[in-house]
Amino acid sequence: MSIEFITLAPTLLHVFKAGESNPKKERRIVYGQATSDANGIATFYFTDNALANGNPLLSTINYAVASVYSTNSSINARPRVQMREKNSTGKYVSANITNISGVTVLGISVLGSENPVSGVIVDFMVLGSFES
Template sequence: MGIEIFSLAPTSFQVLKAGESNPKKVKRIIYGQATSDANGVATLYFTDNGLASGNPLLTTIDYAVASVYSTNPSINARPRVQMREKNVSGKYVSANVTNISGVTVLGINVLGSENPVSGALVDFMILGSFNS
């Protein structure tokens, strides 16, 4: 099995199947980061130029995961992330970043709502296929 590392942004690893010098389909693992916008949406474009207008590094997305890092001591103020979309054309993934705010009555949170978090750095890991 050979591993090929791309110097494109985002970081991409390509894994070739053992014994095949020119496979028709290969798996790629792509890692990248994106910052959430005012609506709490973080979108990672994994194209040859890192933009929506670029050529996709994947033909299909098999699996994608997102995570967000926080050191905020308040559990409600910590951002949380959930996958939003895996693009059909294999160009991007997006995630929603939110936190919780609520009303406290007698020391108990009785009402809560999710609010978008702007400016949170989200890590994405994508596994997909690429027809060579």
């Protein structure tokens, strides 16, 4: 197995698997960040130029994960992230970013609804394959 680091817009860790039945098929781990828009959607393009019109760094997506970081002490104000979409052409993944609005009923605080949150930086890590 050999490991190669490639510096591109998103960070890419390139792994060649020894004994792979298809020697042209390579595993890649791509890491990057995206900021949520007004609808609470963060889209991470893992292409050679980090844009939707770029060439994909992966041909298939095997696994994707997203996370956010918050130091807010209020549980309602903390952003939450959940995976939304894995693009079939291997160009992007997206996640929904929400927080909870609290509702008070008869003097008792109860959970309300989830609301989209904009401007949150989301970390993405994607594992996939690439046919070279």
